[in-house]
Amino acid sequence: SQTIHQWPATLVQPVGSPLSLECTVEGTSNPNLYWYRQAAGRGLQLLFYSVGIGQISSEVPQNLSASRPQDRQFILSSKKLLLSDSGFYLCAWSPSGGVLETQYFGPGTRLLVL
């Protein structure tokens, strides 16, 4: 069966510091991968998605970036964090091919920028 991992689970970072969140998927090949952010008490907002190694699409302009160095690894980064980057970050995967495939989410990372 497929599993998706995210780390760290919780992170407290000062404003202006760099960020690196990692997501890995097991049990599947060539998945579509996604990064979402959830602000407190709200729904999810898609930040980035990837259909293959090195292929990244950005949905929302911001000071965040994403990379996919390996088939089942997705990384969310920032060079300088802002207070507004605080939130709950969720990674998700879906099978490639079908356009309406279900997305399955990881456990998430809670980021607090002080």
Next chain:
Amino acid sequence: AQKITQTQPGMFVQEKEAVTLDCTYDTSDQSYGLFWYKQPSSGEMIFLIYQGSYDEQNATEGRYSLNFQKARKSANLVISASQLGDSAMYFCAMRASRGANNLFFGTGTRLTVIP
């Protein structure tokens, strides 16, 4: 553009009773998928049930069923025989064939199961 509306910020249900969580959607696409996710306090988004726009029968998955009314553009989640572990946030979401990489979420409904 796609839009999901959940009008119930919070719902209460007695244990062992059934509850319906409302969801309406808006899209001009003919091909789309509707999803319900559960988010407990731990934060993980747990997939519950899926309904395709061309599916003629309502989806069911254990105690979860989706009341799909295409003409009214509604996709309500019905949870039967509520359990204390059902207390969580519930999100309705949609993917349309255009912009299919984006899963559009509603604002969620917080369900509390009362013993």
